[in-house]
Amino acid sequence: MTDNEMNNKAKIDFNSVAGIVFALTAIMGGQILEGGHIGALMQFAAFFIVMGGTVGAVLLQSPVKILMNGVKMSKWVFFPPKRYSQILIKQLINWSYLSRKEGFLVLESHAESATDSLTKKGLQLLADGSKPEKLREVLEIEVDAEVSYQRQSAKIWEAAGGYAPTIGILGAVLGLIHVMENLSDPSLLGSGIAVAFVATIYGVGLANLFFLPIANKLKSIINEQLVMREMLIDGLVAIAHGENPRLIEIRLMSYCVDDE
Numbered sequence: 001m002t003d004n005e006m007n008n009k010a011k012i013d014f015n016s017v018a019g020i021v022f023a024l025t026a027i028m029g030g031q032i033l034e035g036g037h038i039g040a041l042m043q044f045a046a047f048f049i050v051m052g053g054t055v056g057a058v059l060l061q062s063p064v065k066i067l068m069n070g071v072k073m074s075k076w077v078f079f080p081p082k083r084y085s086q087i088l089i090k091q092l093i094n095w096s097y098l099s100r101k102e103g104f105l106v107l108e109s110h111a112e113s114a115t116d117s118l119t120k121k122g123l124q125l126l127a128d129g130s131k132p133e134k135l136r137e138v139l140e141i142e143v144d145a146e147v148s149y150q151r152q153s154a155k156i157w158e159a160a161g162g163y164a165p166t167i168g169i170l171g172a173v174l175g176l177i178h179v180m181e182n183l184s185d186p187s188l189l190g191s192g193i194a195v196a197f198v199a200t201i202y203g204v205g206l207a208n209l210f211f212l213p214i215a216n217k218l219k220s221i222i223n224e225q226l227v228m229r230e231m232l233i234d235g236l237v238a239i240a241h242g243e244n245p246r247l248i249e250i251r252l253m254s255y256c257v258d259d260e
Contacts, residue, residue, distance in 0.1 A: 016077050016217070023209050046171050046199035050206065053167035058159050062152075069149070070156035076221050077214055085228060085256045089249060092235035095123070096245040104129060104240075118142060118229060122236040132240040136233060143229045147222060154218035161211035168203015172196040231255040 028038055059067060098106050104126050111123035118139060125135050175196025231252055238248045 011079070011082070013078055013080050019213070020209070027205070041198060041201065043198040043202075046175070046202050049171035049174065049199055050164060050167050050202040053170065054160050054164045054203075054206070054211075057163040057167070058156050061159055062156050066149075066152050067156055070153035070218075073150065073153055073218055074157070074214060077217050080221050081225060083224065083228070085231065088228065088232060089235070089252045089256070092232070092239070092252065093245050093249050095126075096235075096239045096243075096248055099126070099239055100242065100245070118146075118232060122232065126236060126240055130240070132237045135240050136237045139233045139236070143226070143233065147226055147229075150222045150225075151219070154215055154222060157211050157215035157218065161207040161215060164207040164211060165200075165203040168200045171199025171203065175199060227255060 028041075031038065031041065062070075095107055095110065098110075106127075107123045108127035111120050111127060114120040114123060121142065122135065122139055125138060130138075173196075175193065179193055179196070234255075235248060235252055238251070
């Protein structure tokens with residue numbers, strides 16, 4: 001299965017949409033039920049302080065490449081990569097039958113048509129006659145590097161979740177300073193106090209409603225993708241050992257116990 005086919009079949013995760021809608025509705029609804037109005041929560045100055053400070057702190061902590069990849073990965077929250085374990089198993093079994101019938105060299109053409117780098121490398125190593133132990137070693141190194149990079153990228157959201165509440169408190173202090181500077185002018189006290197409290201709300205709200213849930217969601221997806229990678233490696237190594245295709249299929253099916 002090609003990368004394009006997998007991306008085209010990606011479906012929106014309605015759990016993520018429902019979670020965000022439910023959380024925001026509960027907060028906004030609670031504000032209205034308490035007699036307040038939504039406009040009181042719309043403070044651009046507070047939002048600018050919290051978001052700007054959080055982004056700056058994360059940028060200071062992480063290389064730009066990691067930060068940009070983490071932002072790019074955030075689309076997985078709504079459009080997670082499609083799990084294709086059953087299709088992958090069929091491919092592996094097909095490659096197993098072909099290699100037993102015609103030899104490993106026949107897999108070279110399949111390697112050339114593969115778009116996934118790990119699959120391409122694994123099939124090419126099989127076609128070159130690599131030993132099973134060396135095949136596993138090479139592929140596991142690539143997977144470890146890829147997963148490490150993805151986890152570092154996901155951690156930017158976890159970091160943002162840690163910084164945002166503190167930046168919110170900083171915004172609250174700045175708002176109170178503004179209040180203290182204008183005690184002689186009562187007309188300016190309200191806006192300063194509003195920024196102070198709303199900045200705290202933004203910091204805590206963004207951290208617990210968005211940043212930390214996004215980080216945990218990405219970690220879960222990365223782990224799911226890791227299982228797929230491990231299944232691919234296990235199948236390719238089994239082919240290299242010349243195992244019976246039926247036995248390979250039975251073992252690989254154990255990876256699919258949580259498939260829908």
